[in-house]
Amino acid sequence: MGNYSKSAILIIKTNYDKLTSVEKSIGDFFLQNREHMDFSAKAVAEKLYVSEASLSRFAKKCGFRGYREFMYLYEECFVEKKDSAAGSVKLVLGTYQELLNKTYNLVDEQQMKWFSRQLSKAGRVFVCGMGSSGLAAREMELRFMRIGVDIDSIDNSDMMKMQAVFQNETCMVIGISISGEKEEVLFLLKEAHKRKAKTVLLTANTDKSFSQFCDEVILMPSLLHLNHGNIISPQFPILVFLDICYAYYIAHDKNKKEALHDYTLKALTGEKENDFI
Template sequence: MERIENTLTSCLPRIRSGFNDLTKTEQKTATYILENPSEVIHMTITELAEAAQNAEATVFRLCKKLGFSGYQELKIALAGDLYSPLESVYKEVDPVDSIGTMIGKIFNGINEGLQDTIKILDEEAVEKAIKAIISTKRIYVYASGGSAVVATDIEHRFMRFGISVRAYSDPHLQIASATLLEPGDVVIAVSHTGSNRDILDAVKMANNNQITTIAITSYMRSPLSQLASIALHGMGREITYRSEAMASRLIHLAIVDVLYIGSLLRQQDKIIENMNKVRKAIAKRKM
């Protein structure tokens, strides 16, 4: 994992985002940190290793894998998480919850996911993605399942800029599209897990054509993150009684908003002119 500069307030989000890519022993330590964050900031590396029933070397490897220089830096970042207004551990929706409680938990989960994403979203990667978008004439978006909603949103939004945008959720069309990519094209691949085989195949094909590929995913160390030219990560705290990627889908839509507004601000005159043309055309269709 590449070193992330904003270390002071991004420990817990990083653990959640990279959890599935940790080894079993590393997951034991990570789980202990997630469940006992206020205790961990006062522990030595030896005490944490003993509490998690692991070796000190395992704790150190976990720190390095998360992007920290060592255990002390992890604790500094953890303290930054704990002393923010956010809760450290998200409360699950329970069958006996009232409607009001359920609403509160779901909305708080979405809000916390957005706050987590602010902490782990790489500003340099966002800048590169925006530059790629405003420099291209054609964007192709690949996604499937729940992420297809995000792909459709990208298509709907960015076509208003005067850019040719096509979203594909069918794996055969994704491969066909990736095969025919030309220099200067941009591919945006959206996947919650970053492990969808069809998406990965399409991105590999795009890379073979030397195309800029942008990944929007929830896991920093996912195969998609490793494949893409630019990786943007959003962390949604998934909870019981919800589809796997519901919260993450909303977080990914927020990342799309960032790309949309960022692109708009960098080419205001050209883009606003195109958007006004679209608005006038649509207005004629209204009663």
């Protein structure tokens, strides 16, 4: 509650011991109540089965000139709650907007075109990440497999180490690490690069050493440098990038890829193959 409501509650608590049993029941109601309602003397008196005069005596015992003055102070908490909620909405949406603006400034159209071409050319695509980045990797797999990409997501450290052995020049490996410090992800990228696979790192880290084992480093906006950045899911910048990448990828041979998407949708809904081929 805001400052005004804290004062109202504090006043009730301070004067509680000198209240009569009826007045204490009134005080208990206001101390425990969390809902904004009709606080008119008539409505509250009916709700508590007390007289309006009892409400007036309660307010005066608490140091107010009457019930109306007490209620003016008490109702401030609900106004502040509303403002607080609106502030939270603005904070979240404002942070999203800042991330979108940063993403817009970071997106390199030539890089997106290169990335889309490599997805089309690769025999197999592996996308890996740990934690929330692993969830984003899974999302990428689900989306791109539906438009014909032979793609697998990996979010297990042991699987990343084992999969590194099987990379070759026909493969493409995409590592997701906003911090750029996930050893498992970097290990797979390094090993894949040694085996001539195309390697891409999605990160907010601008460490130049990544270029030694990554064909491309695609920069994401960092949550760490945003005010209140911890209220936003760390997946958000990655998912925005995936949407952009998806748009670039599907724009090439759009009809074919949209048809593939429709086929998978029909397969999921149980239609027979000869119904849509």
